[in-house]
Amino acid sequence: MRPGNRARAYAALGAAIVALTLVPGGARRALAEYGDVVINNYSDAAGVRPAVFPHWFHRVRFRCKVCHSDLGFKFKAGGNEINMLKIIDGQFCGACHNGNIAWSVENCDLCHSGKPGTPTQVHESTIQQLAAPAETPAAAKK
Amino acid sequence: MRSRITLYITLGALTGSAVSLHAQDRGGTGKAVYEKSCALCHAAGIAGAPKLGDAGEWSARLRAGIATLYRSAVAGTPNGMPAKGGNLSLSGAEVRAAVDYMVRSAGGAPKSSAVPGGKRATASARGAAKPAAGNPAQIGAAPASKPARETPTPTVVAAAPSGTPAQAAIDPNAFNRLLAPPGGRNPPPAEDGIHDPGNPGIHALQPPLESFQRLPRANAGNRVNWVAALGKKQIQPRWDLGDPQAEPSAMDLNIVREVKGSMPDVVYPHRQHTEWLDCSNCHPAIFVPQKGANQISMAAILLGQKCGVCHGKVAFPVSECRLCHSRKKDAPASSTAAVPAAEARK
Numbered sequence: 001m002r003p004g005n006r007a008r009a010y011a012a013l014g015a016a017i018v019a020l021t022l023v024p025g026g027a028r029r030a031l032a033e034y035g036d037v038v039i040n041n042y043s044d045a046a047g048v049r050p051a052v053f054p055h056w057f058h059r060v061r062f063r064c065k066v067c068h069s070d071l072g073f074k075f076k077a078g079g080n081e082i083n084m085l086k087i088i089d090g091q092f093c094g095a096c097h098n099g100n101i102a103w104s105v106e107n108c109d110l111c112h113s114g115k116p117g118t119p120t121q122v123h124e125s126t127i128q129q130l131a132a133p134a135e136t137p138a139a140a141k142k
Numbered sequence: 143m144r145s146r147i148t149l150y151i152t153l154g155a156l157t158g159s160a161v162s163l164h165a166q167d168r169g170g171t172g173k174a175v176y177e178k179s180c181a182l183c184h185a186a187g188i189a190g191a192p193k194l195g196d197a198g199e200w201s202a203r204l205r206a207g208i209a210t211l212y213r214s215a216v217a218g219t220p221n222g223m224p225a226k227g228g229n230l231s232l233s234g235a236e237v238r239a240a241v242d243y244m245v246r247s248a249g250g251a252p253k254s255s256a257v258p259g260g261k262r263a264t265a266s267a268r269g270a271a272k273p274a275a276g277n278p279a280q281i282g283a284a285p286a287s288k289p290a291r292e293t294p295t296p297t298v299v300a301a302a303p304s305g306t307p308a309q310a311a312i313d314p315n316a317f318n319r320l321l322a323p324p325g326g327r328n329p330p331p332a333e334d335g336i337h338d339p340g341n342p343g344i345h346a347l348q349p350p351l352e353s354f355q356r357l358p359r360a361n362a363g364n365r366v367n368w369v370a371a372l373g374k375k376q377i378q379p380r381w382d383l384g385d386p387q388a389e390p391s392a393m394d395l396n397i398v399r400e401v402k403g404s405m406p407d408v409v410y411p412h413r414q415h416t417e418w419l420d421c422s423n424c425h426p427a428i429f430v431p432q433k434g435a436n437q438i439s440m441a442a443i444l445l446g447q448k449c450g451v452c453h454g455k456v457a458f459p460v461s462e463c464r465l466c467h468s469r470k471k472d473a474p475a476s477s478t479a480a481v482p483a484a485e486a487r488k
Contacts, residue, residue: 110347
């Protein structure tokens with residue numbers, strides 16, 4: 001190392017120590033948006049990515065009532081037995097993703113956008129938030 | 143190792159031409175940033191830093207995916223890589239450009255994202271499927287074998303800097319053992335951990351911050367104060383599927399639930415709820431519509447029952463105690479009858 005660089009190197013190493021204290025645990029966790037629902041009853045088995053439903057995006061456009069009362073979505077991730085036939089027949093997501101209210105169903109990738117193997121879940125739900133040792137799978141799932 | 147790198151090349155191609163554009167115009171920046179802020183350690187390999195041009199070391203690290211390397215470089219790692227190389231004035235994009243430069247020096251992924259034909263790959267990858275299952279749609283996903291799919295692929299979206307910690311050895315004496323670091327909040331879908339960054343459609347999805355930056359902030363959940371956003375008409379979510387004009391008739395009825403012990407009483411406000419929800423969403427399935435007729439406890443709420451059906455899932459999370467426990471007890475000392483926090487915030 002050139003001597004002139006030494007001071008800068010020390011400064012950088014100081015920063016490294018700061019970084020150390022700022023990055024505890026170090027376990028990788030998902031940071032997806034609060035309320036994102038992964039729906040994976042059939043997707044993995046059918047060879048498509050799991051569907052991801054973003055609540056934040058939809059609640060900017062619709063009140064809960066439209067989906068959970070008028071369209072009959074039950075308050076339960078994975079609890080509606082949604083499949084593609086129902087969707088193209090205008091039920092569930094298909095009540096809107098029909099090329100009329102929102103883009104149509106041929107945009108598979110926009111819904112089927114989850115990491116393969118991600119289980120059905122509501123992201124950042126209370127259960128997921130309960131502290132768990134960083135190395136357990138539960139924490140990794142966060 | 144070679145075959146790994148080839149995989150990345152193909153995956154890089156999948157993410158399409160937008161990536162190659164980025165990669166090209168950042169060549170110069172990357173080198174400059176590297177020389178100014180990274181060479182210090184990465185030229186000679188100080189403190190175990192992977193050396194510039196050392197293909198073995200970089201390809202091993204690339205196995206975690208370029209997105210992980212970006213994260214490590216922006217947020218630092220517990221093993222000596224300081225956040226942004228210690229130069230916190232660098233933008234996320236500059237740091238990523240330097241990473242691209244270093245990876246390229248070792249013959250790694252970002253170079254490969256300029257492979258021609260990326261666009262075609264994107265088009266044919268619609269409906270990409272998990273290859274293992276032999277679905278016809280799998281042609282789209284052809285290049286990705288299962289393990290590679292789970293590896294984050296190059297994400298070159300230059301959106302919100304992510305302060306995610308890297309996957310690295312865990313210091314047993316770390317100050318916060320259980321508290322998750324704040325990390326990059328509201329990250330774009332490609333970096334959020336549940337979306338597949340290899341999905342060609344991923345960049346069509348909206349990064350949450352693009353929406354949220356116009357909305358009043360809150361401390362938890364989406365970090366958006368949805369009640370205020372609606373109250374100020376910053377969002378106009380429809381009450382009816384097809385009729386944008388339809389309006390709810392909100393009901394103004396507060397129910398006070400006295401709480402034993404020191405915690406302030408709970409004020410349940412019908413108004414904020416009936417702005418979003420129909421009576422039938424709660425009555426009678428979750429609550430019998432009669433004051434005091436329902437057994438509610440924090441244990442139930444934490445398990446996702448009663449108020450916890452929504453709070454802790456979609457509506458603001460349980461950590462925001464005072465939004466619910468908003469009425470001070472009529473203690474002799476403090477006679478100032480408290481306005482419920484929910485009302486006071488209006």
